[in-house]
Amino acid sequence: VSGEEKGRTVRFFEMMDGFLKNDPVSLQKDILDHVEFTVARSRFNIDDFEAYQGMAHSVRDRLIERWHDTQQFFKKKDPKRLYYLSLEFLMGRSLSNSIINLGVKDQYMDALNQLGFSFEILAEQEGDAALGNGGLARLSACQMDSLATMDFPAWGYGLRYQYGLFRQVILDGFQHEQPDYWLNFGNPWEIERVHVSYAVKFYGTVEEKHLNGKNCKVWIPGETVEAVAYDNPIPGYGTRNTINLRLWAAKPSGQYDMESFGTGDYINAIIDRQKAETISSVLYPDDRSYQGKELRLKQQYFFVSASVQDIIRRFKDSHSSFDKFHEKVALQLNDTHPSLAIVEVIRVLVDEEHLSWKEAWDIACNIFSYTTHTVVPEGLEKIPVDLLGSLLPRHLQIIYDINFSFTEELKQRFGLDYDRLSRMSIIEEGAVKNIRMANLSIVVCHNVNGVSRAHLDTLKSKVFKDFYELWPQKFHHKTNGITQRRWVVVSNPGLCDLITKWLGTDAWIREVDLLLGLREHVENKELQLEWRTVRRVNKIRLVEFIEAMTGMKVSPDAMFDVQIKRIHEYKRQLLNILGIIHRYDCIKNMKDSERKRVVPRVCIIGGKAAPGYEMAKKIIKLCHSVGEKINSDPDIGDLLKLIFIPDYNVSVAELVIPGSDLSQHISTAGHEASGTGSMKFLINGCLLLATADGSTLEIIDEIGEENMFICGAKIHEVAMMRENGEAPKLPLELVHVLRMVRDGYFGHEEYFKPLCDSIESAGDFYLLGHDFPSYLEAQAAADKAFVDQETWTKMSILSTAGSGKFSSDRTIGDYAAETWGIEPCRCPF
Ligand code: Z15
Numbered sequence: 001v002s003g004e005e006k007g008r009t010v011r012f013f014e015m016m017d018g019f020l021k022n023d024p025v026s027l028q029k030d031i032l033d034h035v036e037f038t039v040a041r042s043r044f045n046i047d048d049f050e051a052y053q054g055m056a057h058s059v060r061d062r063l064i065e066r067w068h069d070t071q072q073f074f075k076k077k078d079p080k081r082l083y084y085l086s087l088e089f090l091m092g093r094s095l096s097n098s099i100i101n102l103g104v105k106d107q108y109m110d111a112l113n114q115l116g117f118s119f120e121i122l123a124e125q126e127g128d129a130a131l132g133n134g135g136l137a138r139l140s141a142c143q144m145d146s147l148a149t150m151d152f153p154a155w156g157y158g159l160r161y162q163y164g165l166f167r168q169v170i171l172d173g174f175q176h177e178q179p180d181y182w183l184n185f186g187n188p189w190e191i192e193r194v195h196v197s198y199a200v201k202f203y204g205t206v207e208e209k210h211l212n213g214k215n216c217k218v219w220i221p222g223e224t225v226e227a228v229a230y231d232n233p234i235p236g237y238g239t240r241n242t243i244n245l246r247l248w249a250a251k252p253s254g255q256y257d258m259e260s261f262g263t264g265d266y267i268n269a270i271i272d273r274q275k276a277e278t279i280s281s282v283l284y285p286d287d288r289s290y291q292g293k294e295l296r297l298k299q300q301y302f303f304v305s306a307s308v309q310d311i312i313r314r315f316k317d318s319h320s321s322f323d324k325f326h327e328k329v330a331l332q333l334n335d336t337h338p339s340l341a342i343v344e345v346i347r348v349l350v351d352e353e354h355l356s357w358k359e360a361w362d363i364a365c366n367i368f369s370y371t372t373h374t375v376v377p378e379g380l381e382k383i384p385v386d387l388l389g390s391l392l393p394r395h396l397q398i399i400y401d402i403n404f405s406f407t408e409e410l411k412q413r414f415g416l417d418y419d420r421l422s423r424m425s426i427i428e429e430g431a432v433k434n435i436r437m438a439n440l441s442i443v444v445c446h447n448v449n450g451v452s453r454a455h456l457d458t459l460k461s462k463v464f465k466d467f468y469e470l471w472p473q474k475f476h477h478k479t480n481g482i483t484q485r486r487w488v489v490v491s492n493p494g495l496c497d498l499i500t501k502w503l504g505t506d507a508w509i510r511e512v513d514l515l516l517g518l519r520e521h522v523e524n525k526e527l528q529l530e531w532r533t534v535r536r537v538n539k540i541r542l543v544e545f546i547e548a549m550t551g552m553k554v555s556p557d558a559m560f561d562v563q564i565k566r567i568h569e570y571k572r573q574l575l576n577i578l579g580i581i582h583r584y585d586c587i588k589n590m591k592d593s594e595r596k597r598v599v600p601r602v603c604i605i606g607g608k609a610a611p612g613y614e615m616a617k618k619i620i621k622l623c624h625s626v627g628e629k630i631n632s633d634p635d636i637g638d639l640l641k642l643i644f645i646p647d648y649n650v651s652v653a654e655l656v657i658p659g660s661d662l663s664q665h666i667s668t669a670g671h672e673a674s675g676t677g678s679m680k681f682l683i684n685g686c687l688l689l690a691t692a693d694g695s696t697l698e699i700i701d702e703i704g705e706e707n708m709f710i711c712g713a714k715i716h717e718v719a720m721m722r723e724n725g726e727a728p729k730l731p732l733e734l735v736h737v738l739r740m741v742r743d744g745y746f747g748h749e750e751y752f753k754p755l756c757d758s759i760e761s762a763g764d765f766y767l768l769g770h771d772f773p774s775y776l777e778a779q780a781a782a783d784k785a786f787v788d789q790e791t792w793t794k795m796s797i798l799s800t801a802g803s804g805k806f807s808s809d810r811t812i813g814d815y816a817a818e819t820w821g822i823e824p825c826r827c828p829f
Contacts, residue, residue, distance in 0.1 A: 251276060370448055560604060
């Protein structure tokens with residue numbers, strides 16, 4: 001840094017220094033001020049929720065302060081920025097994460113103690129922000145944390161759904177969906193920007209106009225809706241940088257009032273206007289099934305259009321032409337859900353900024369990159385041409401133009417290979433014509449990323465084979481990761497302190513590779529003992545939670561065996577449950593002497609089924625019916641318990657993961673693109689029982705197969721069995737277990753029949769039969785290892801020690817260097 005530069009930085013620093021004080025006395029005053037003036041409750045009579053609100057608002061002030069400094073600093077430096085577009089962000093709670101990342105946790109703890117409040121109780125008052133479904137949505141949340149912590153000049157864009165993911169309520173073992181009124185009690189973590197709003201157009205027609213000697217397309221919309229910005233500050237850890245997640249809410253537009261109110265039907269005109277808000281009202285709850293719904297398409301375009309307008313406005317604030325646009329802007333698409341952004345950028349540049357097609361095209365090809373999260377062709381998003389044409393007539397024209405040039409290029413390259421042309425075309429012909437959003441994204445994006453090494457292999461050899469042959473240089477992978485801030489520092493403070501103590505530094509919170517240093521101490525008896533103690537405390541916390549949620553008392557001496565994730569046939573919760581029935585049946589048939597050697601287990605399953613996914617809902621019911629039978633069997637006692645944790649979400653995960661001994665990741669090999677739950681368990685020292693799929697393959701590389709329990713067919717074996725159409729011969733143990741279900745041992749035999757049929761008469765697509773024996777072997781190996789607590793503890797320490805690769809810091813570092821071309825831009829303290 002030059003002397004002059006330094007001088008400026010110092011003045012800058014002085015300017016921002018010391019606005020809000022963080023000593024416990026100042027914090028107390030701020031909390032109480034907010035209770036009195038923001039929450040409007042008397043400071044002499046406040047309950048835990050009001051105290052939470054007061055505290056949250058005081059934290060919010062500190063976030064805003066740093067947010068301003070960061071945004072000003074970015075503006076001054078004008079670096080290349082990353083814009084991360086995702087329709088889903090699964091943020092969970094913010095209080096604890098914020099004070100830890102701001103570095104003011106101890107001060108707040110003191111302040112609260114002096115006021116007579118417990119931080120843990122206040123933190124429990126907060127509900128989850130659940131603006132997403134599962135892995136893809138939590139991934140974007142983890143990546144935002146890493147982007148902020150690593151000082152990247154990044155923005156997130158998303159939708160501010162009024163209803164997040166549904167609440168799961170279990171009645172008589174069946175899942176019911178309830179709305180998630182997450183905004184009802186106010187949201188201190190967002191800043192409403194009434195003045196940051198854009199008009200978003202829908203429907204209407206396209207007209208050809210002659211302007212300045214050029215032919216122009218003018219889109220005359222049939223409906224206009226206003227997008228209003230809500231900013232959610234994302235604080236980095238160990239840095240002043242606080243980046244922005246901007247979520248859009250739909251409001252009626254003021255622009256066309258004269259027309260609708262001109263008819264004199266005032267009341268109906270108001271009611272009509274209000275309908276605009278439905279666009280951002282509700283998150284679609286099915287991950288990876290696309291139904292071609294108009295509202296969903298409206299959501300996608302609404303969010304994309306507002307974001308693109310905002311990005312272009314910000315760029316134009318400091319640039320007078322688009323020459324440098326691609327040097328200043330990178331746009332990342334989280335799956336194809338925001339891929340209309342590609343078309344929107346071209347439309348705005350050509351129709352509104354009057355660039356040539358070639359200029360606009362070159363810009364789009366330079367700025368966009370895309371991550372795919374799916375393994376199967378059915379997982380690819382399609383939009384009916386008619387639907388898109390009526391909602392976005394100009395965009396359909398542009399898509400056809402792109403496709404025309406693309407197919408011309410294909411013909412040049414491959415000749416008139418019509419099979420190939422029809423496979424690769426952006427338009428899918430057929431009874432219903434569809435737009436293949438993945439094809440559109442691959443054609444334009446300079447970079448297509450898979451989420452694990454195995455996933456990239458599948459993309460190259462199957463899902464995007466044709467495209468890989470055409471553009472091999474576009475295809476890469478960035479193995480997913482999770483943030484150690486939320487998944488250890490926030491959720492497992494005991495383990496966090498222990499790791500820091502043994503590494504002699506807390507630097508691993510920013511440089512996760514330092515965890516490797518734990519390997520040196522793995523034989524140390526003192527560490528082993530402390531490790532077990534911390535894990536034991538976490539288990540007891542989980543025991544209390546289970547009792548509060550389900551009324552069941554379980555013993556912390558048992559092995560806690562956990563499978564928590566969305567319910568999906570390919571994730572094979574059914575394999576888990578059938579394994580539990582087998583275990584139950586074995587115990588029932590044991591002599592007393594044999595029972596003494598059984599390792600007691602508490603099996604825990606949690607997860608939501610998409611509301612329309614019948615098989616997944618049956619799996620939830622089966623879990624409850626089996627649990628009821630086992631848990632009430634006096635013959636079994638503490639040897640086996642089966643618990644279903646209702647309404648699984650981010651904050652439930654934060655509590656369950658640190659208290660688990662064993663976790664299951666048993667997708668049929670080749671079906672899980674990556675799987676990020678396994679990484680959260682791994683870093684918390686929970687052992688994995690897993691199939692060789694997605695990211696577990698890379699976990700094996702890092703910690704060694706000897707520290708995990710691996711089972712099931714390998715990816716190539718699955719492919720071979722399916723190709724050969726091998727008649728599945730089911731193992732006898734499995735046939736026996738299915739017999740019990742069919743015979744009504746757990747009741748509801750009619751309702752469960754399709755589950756049994758999927759294995760016994762529908763070809764067992766997910767290969768439960770094939771994998772059952774090796775699954776049971778892996779379970780037996782886990783039992784055996786658990787008996788020897790010292791070995792188990794070492795495996796646990798080695799799991800944490802080897803988890804560094806699976807930090808989202810590593811993922812984001814790779815994206816920054818290899819895909820986005822962005823550099824850190826660190827706001828001075
Ligand atoms: C989703 O959560 C994932 C993939 C999808 O195609 C959709 Cl629509 C939702 C998950 C993958 O199933 C999981 O393997 C991966 O770890 C995660 O995305 C993040 O990449």
